[in-house]
Amino acid sequence: MENHQVSELNSNVVDKILNKDHCKEEKDSNDTAVKLANMQKAYATILTGLGENVDREGLMRTPLRAAKAMQFLTKGYEETAQAILNDAVFDENHEEMVIVKDIDLFSLCEHHLVPFFGKAHVAYLPNKKVVGLSKLARIVEIFSRRLQVQERLTKQIAEAISEVLEPAGVAVVIEASHMCMVMRGVQKMNASTVTSVVLGQFRDDHKCREEFLHLIRN
């Protein structure tokens, strides 16, 4: 009798542990669903507040689409550089500059919730460790798919590469066009914002920096 009770107790404990994980997953997905529903309502309020009719055919599912679009455009919050990079770091006896340039970049201005987009150029000087090239583009994706300020975005990309690879130097240049400046406000169509962050040898050695800037111009 006692053994049976003990084994029942054990299986209850095991069940509880498994259920707890299962419950957490359920809770997370419930949270996501609740958040999506709240955002949908918010978008419906916005459409009405702008003077539109939410019941007309073109707008009927717009709150849902807009909420999902916004979630996609900020999916970077759920990703970390460590998770993306850690599997693709290789030991390689290479110490020359590696550049990945013209990485298309799309982000959202955190001040106006309006897109800004452009190109990122990323370079690093390996210190016996190289990274899979697409991972540099993925780091740009992680940090750009958030509510951002271009200065911070540039810095975050540079620091992420620096932390994971510990290279001799990192340089990141971003040139982007901000719709908040083009479509509204000062309305300058052709203005482009350029920000850069240089770390390590790129900062200390100006010839190294020059070589990088020259190579991304071509």
Added chain:
Amino acid sequence: MEHTQYTKEEPDSGDVTNGHFDGMVKRPGGGRAAQAPGAESGAQRAQSSVMENWRGERTRSVEDNEMSLPSLAAAYTTILRGLGEDPQRQGLLKTPWRAATAMQFFTKGYQEKIIDVLNDAIFDEDHDEMVIVKDIDMFSMCEHHLVPIFGKVHIGYLPNKRVLGLSKLARIVEIYSRRLQVQERLTKQIAVAITEALQPTGVGVVIEATHMCMVMRGVQKMNSKTITSTMLGVFREDPKTRDEFLTLIRS
């Protein structure tokens, strides 16, 4: 390219097309505005739904903007929270207000009427050769995803003794593009507005635009462009005129 027949369409009952309300204007505060003077009869309604707000009431006013700003800002705060951000952090503190004001700016076309813009700038001129204004920068909002669309508009018309101030063509583009739009409808609205204003021999409108909803999300094709056109009058009937217009906007 297929060009749909331009006819006066029968309206759907209780239909709202792109901000034009049949009859009553809905105010965000819940009250209802007075009916437009000379309340529309059925026949007039058929006309007005085609002409959008050429003659009708504005669907939004500056006062409406002020009144709806707090609820828009609250909605944006909800969205920020829904995305997992902290609305209290320094960079986001005033974002709901800025985003709401920005969105009102992007849809300011609802506050404007063609008749305000054009009334003074129609001139009698003995000119019946093609007039083209091309490369008009256009910024609109996709009504399906609330994400920007931008591109260029090219407009050509053959005057019939009446010409329009050139900047007014660009202003017509502004009024219709600063709304929640679908590119096909935008093209047609611009063409119809010019036709109603001037009664020209023909009008051609071509829009080439990039849709951020296709570039930044979804299918993510960076370099794709969408081109739509509306040809009315002699631009539709005479292929040579149309060719001339299309060649001139290409060069």
